[in-house]
Amino acid sequence: MTTVREGARALRGPARGLLAGALMVVFLAPFYLMLRNSLMDTQALTSPEWTWWPSTMHWENFTSLFSDPMVNMGQSLANSLLIAVITAPLSTLLASAAGFALARIPVPGRGVVLGLVLATLMIPGSATFVPTFVVVGALGGVNTLWGLIVPGLFNPFAVLLFRNFYLQLPRELEEAGRLDGLGWLGLYRRIALPSSGAMLASLGALAFIDSWNSFLWPLVIGQDPSAWTAQIALSTFLTAQTINLPGLFAGAVVTITPLVVMFLIAQRHIVEGIAHTGLKG
Amino acid sequence: MNATTHAVPRSEGAGRPADTPRGPARARRRRADLRSWGAFALLTAPMLIGLGVFKYIAIGWSFLLSLSEAQGTIALGDWVGLDNYRQLFGDAVFRNALSKIGLFTLFIVPITFAASLGLALLVHRIRRGRAVLRTAFLIPAAVSYVAASLLWKMSLFSGMPAGIANMIGGWFGMEAVPWLQGGDPPLYWIALVTVRLWLQVGFYMVLFLAGLQAIPKEIYEAAALDGATGLRLLRRITLPMLRNTSVAVLMLMFIAAFQAFDEFYNLFGGGMSGSGTAPVKTPMTYLHDTAMGAQNYGLGSAGSFVLTALIVGVTLVQGRITGFGKSEE
Numbered sequence: 001m002t003t004v005r006e007g008a009r010a011l012r013g014p015a016r017g018l019l020a021g022a023l024m025v026v027f028l029a030p031f032y033l034m035l036r037n038s039l040m041d042t043q044a045l046t047s048p049e050w051t052w053w054p055s056t057m058h059w060e061n062f063t064s065l066f067s068d069p070m071v072n073m074g075q076s077l078a079n080s081l082l083i084a085v086i087t088a089p090l091s092t093l094l095a096s097a098a099g100f101a102l103a104r105i106p107v108p109g110r111g112v113v114l115g116l117v118l119a120t121l122m123i124p125g126s127a128t129f130v131p132t133f134v135v136v137g138a139l140g141g142v143n144t145l146w147g148l149i150v151p152g153l154f155n156p157f158a159v160l161l162f163r164n165f166y167l168q169l170p171r172e173l174e175e176a177g178r179l180d181g182l183g184w185l186g187l188y189r190r191i192a193l194p195s196s197g198a199m200l201a202s203l204g205a206l207a208f209i210d211s212w213n214s215f216l217w218p219l220v221i222g223q224d225p226s227a228w229t230a231q232i233a234l235s236t237f238l239t240a241q242t243i244n245l246p247g248l249f250a251g252a253v254v255t256i257t258p259l260v261v262m263f264l265i266a267q268r269h270i271v272e273g274i275a276h277t278g279l280k281g
Numbered sequence: 282m283n284a285t286t287h288a289v290p291r292s293e294g295a296g297r298p299a300d301t302p303r304g305p306a307r308a309r310r311r312r313a314d315l316r317s318w319g320a321f322a323l324l325t326a327p328m329l330i331g332l333g334v335f336k337y338i339a340i341g342w343s344f345l346l347s348l349s350e351a352q353g354t355i356a357l358g359d360w361v362g363l364d365n366y367r368q369l370f371g372d373a374v375f376r377n378a379l380s381k382i383g384l385f386t387l388f389i390v391p392i393t394f395a396a397s398l399g400l401a402l403l404v405h406r407i408r409r410g411r412a413v414l415r416t417a418f419l420i421p422a423a424v425s426y427v428a429a430s431l432l433w434k435m436s437l438f439s440g441m442p443a444g445i446a447n448m449i450g451g452w453f454g455m456e457a458v459p460w461l462q463g464g465d466p467p468l469y470w471i472a473l474v475t476v477r478l479w480l481q482v483g484f485y486m487v488l489f490l491a492g493l494q495a496i497p498k499e500i501y502e503a504a505a506l507d508g509a510t511g512l513r514l515l516r517r518i519t520l521p522m523l524r525n526t527s528v529a530v531l532m533l534m535f536i537a538a539f540q541a542f543d544e545f546y547n548l549f550g551g552g553m554s555g556s557g558t559a560p561v562k563t564p565m566t567y568l569h570d571t572a573m574g575a576q577n578y579g580l581g582s583a584g585s586f587v588l589t590a591l592i593v594g595v596t597l598v599q600g601r602i603t604g605f606g607k608s609e610e
Contacts, residue, residue: 020403020410024417030479031420033445034432048442048451094327101324107317113325120336124592126540126565130572130585131343132335134355154331184320213425215543216565220573231427238431239550245435252428259423267416274484275491 034256037249038062045245061250070240072225073251076233079222080212081258083149083229088208091153092200099162100188104174114163120156126216133220143227148218152211158203161276165199166192202273205266212259230255343582351579365583375584378562385563386538388474393534394527397482401489402519415490419483426543429476434461434548438472461548469548469561476544481537485530492526493519528603532596539592540565564588 037045038061040054065073102114132151141147169192177187193200218229228236234251237243263270342357347366350359369375404414421429437445440459447457461469496519504518520527542565549561562570564584572581 016403016407017410020407020414023400023403024414027417027421027479027483030424030429030432030437033436034428037432037436046441046443048448050448094331097324098328101321105317105321105324107314107321110321113329116337117328117332120332122593122596123336123340124536124540124589126542127568127588127592128336128340128343128585130568130578130581131339133572134343134346134578134582135335135339138355150331151335154328154335156328156332159328184317185323188320188324209423215425215427215546216569219546220569231425234425234431235427235547235550238427238434238547243435248431248435252431256424256428259425260420263420263423264416271415271419271487274487 031260034249034252038246038253039250040246042245058246061246062254064244064247065251065254068247071233071237071247071251072228073230073233073254075226076228076230077254079145079148079228080230080255082145084208084211086149087152087211088204091155091207092158092204094153095155095158095203096162096193096196096200097188098159099164100166100192101184102159103163103166104169104187104192105184117156117159121160129216129220132217136221142221143224144221145227147221148227148229152214152217155207157277158207161203162196162199165196169195198269198272199276201266202269202276205262205269206273206277208262209259209270343585346579347582347586349579351577351582353576355578361579365579366587368580369583369587374562375564375567378564378567381561382539382541382563385470385473385541386535388470389477389538390531390534392474393478393481393485394531396478397485397530398489398523398527400482400486401493402515404486405490405493415483415487418486421479422481422484424480426476426480427547429480430544430547433472433476433544437475472548473544473561476548477538477541481534485534488526488530489523492523496522528599531603532599535595535599536592539588539595542566542569 036053039057039059040051041058044051044054065071098117102110102117136142136147136151139147141150173191173195174187177191182190213231214229215231215235218227218232219235222228222232234248234255237248237251342355345357346355348360348362349357350361350364351357400418404411404418407414438460439447440457440461441447442451442457444457444460446460447455450456450458458464458468460472463469500518500522501514504514509517541563545561545563545566546569565588568581568584568588571577571584
């Protein structure tokens with residue numbers, strides 16, 4: 001009886017592998033298509049005759065992105081990079097500091113503060129872009145770098161995750177730090193922060209992805225081409241009336257490459273980050 | 282060594298040996314309290330100020346705006362009571378946007394749920410090459426909605442005969458179809474659902490994979506001894522053990538679907554195929570057009586509150602029904 005069942009299972013193994021392989025091809029095909037389209041010329045791209053790969057590579061599709069003032073790709077990419085590079089570490093650090101204080105420092109009124117932070121968890125992120133715009137607009141943040149960055153720095157969800165993490169930090173570590181003469185700030189900086197390296201990396205990687213791919217907020221606040229992000233530049237290119245198709249695909253390749261590379265490098269942290277944030281939510 | 286570790290728990294907080302008298306205990310505690318307060322305030326202040334300004338003040342102000350006539354201004358003053366809310370629900374475009382996003386959610390949530398759970402089960406059971414598969418399914422999550430919409434609009438589902446969907450259809454003798462224009466039946470739903478599916482399925486798959494890894498192997502072994510196999514194991518053990526993950530995933534999916542904006546904006550936002558006529562506006566697109574386009578911040582604020590209330594309401598009801606949150610506490 002067991003042999004029959006094991007036989008059936010062994011048969012199903014290769015079928016599973018085949019299915020997985022086929023699905024993998026389907027999931028990766030859009031990347032291939034994007035790259036192929038970005039290297040063709042318009043004529044070959046719109047011809048109903050299928051070609052797997054361009055006979056001559058049109059690298060100028062990429063270089064012209066950076067020389068075309070209408071697309072503004074160079075500055076937009078620089079803006080995106082700057083925003084993400086500031087947002088990812090800063091938002092993660094702010095959340096960890098607040099999380100530590102809420103987990104470890106026993107002061108009266110801590111519960112109220114925690115409640116104020118957790119209450120904002122209920123507010124759906126992008127549905128409230130009008131209120132955020134009202135405030136940032138009143139403070140003069142339209143078309144500014146700070147207007148693009150600052151509202152995205154405060155992540156109550158990350159505060160909750162860090163608080164849960166620091167709650168589980170062994171009391172012995174705290175006492176050892178005390179014996180070394182550390183105060184609360186020292187305990188945070190010397191003991192708590194180093195112990196949460198994995199959390200910092202995984203939430204930081206997620207914050208970087210969110211920042212790089214965000215669209216609605218940069219669309220609202222970066223109205224002038226000098227304040228465009230890469231996604232806005234690409235979208236403006238896409239919705240323009242005259243369209244240079246291969247250039248458009250070259251633009252898409254340029255905007256996704258940094259993240260794809262980061263994904264491949266920081267893979268483990270990203271997977272951990274997703275598992276963290278999703279499960280506790 | 283032993284002597285000091287004994288002394289530590291007895292001393293008052295700061296870890297000094299108890300036998301060094303340093304004034305009255307109360308004064309010492311007050312000083313420690315003050316120091317704790319200082320550190321607490323310093324560490325939480327940036328977050329509290331940020332949430333205070335960009336959440337609490339923003340929402341409070343916006344609420345007052347929603348009761349004002351605020352056309353082209355964000356100044357308060359011209360009170361109109363509930364007029365904005367009345368206008369909102371009287372607007373057929375907004376009502377249509379609500380029903381469209383409801384329909385979209387009805388499609389996208391179950392499909393993404395089933396697909397990501399299926400992928401997770403598949404990847405989880407494969408022994409060799411698991412990491413490669415996981416990467417392949419997750420990597421689309423690195424792509425922005427803008428870039429993906431571009432590919433979907435200009436290559437996969439372009440109305441031209443050279444579009445991939447039309448080309449494949451052509452092999453089977455189908456005529457070229459303008460996928461993203463209105464049409465009857467409205468074929469743009471296929472593009473809308475597949476683009477989101479491609480972008481998100483890997484993300485949710487990782488959540489399910491984490492859930493699957495948390496199930497103790499012994500449970501399966503015990504069930505296998507009882508002769509349970511295949512589908513029965515799935516129905517009796519795997520799915521019930523994934524309950525918490527499933528509920529969390531469903532909530533995330535619902536909230537994400539209801540706030541959909543990027544792909545609608547980019548798939549239907551004019552451009553070469555002239556598909557700006559496709560009758561798909563989401564509540565977020567409506568808000569964007571009202572607040573950023575027409576600069577009607579009163580009406581835009583009202584819309585923002587209605588949408589927020591809807592999402593919070595459904596989340597609470599869903600939490601009530603599934604008992605989510607209680608088991609976590």
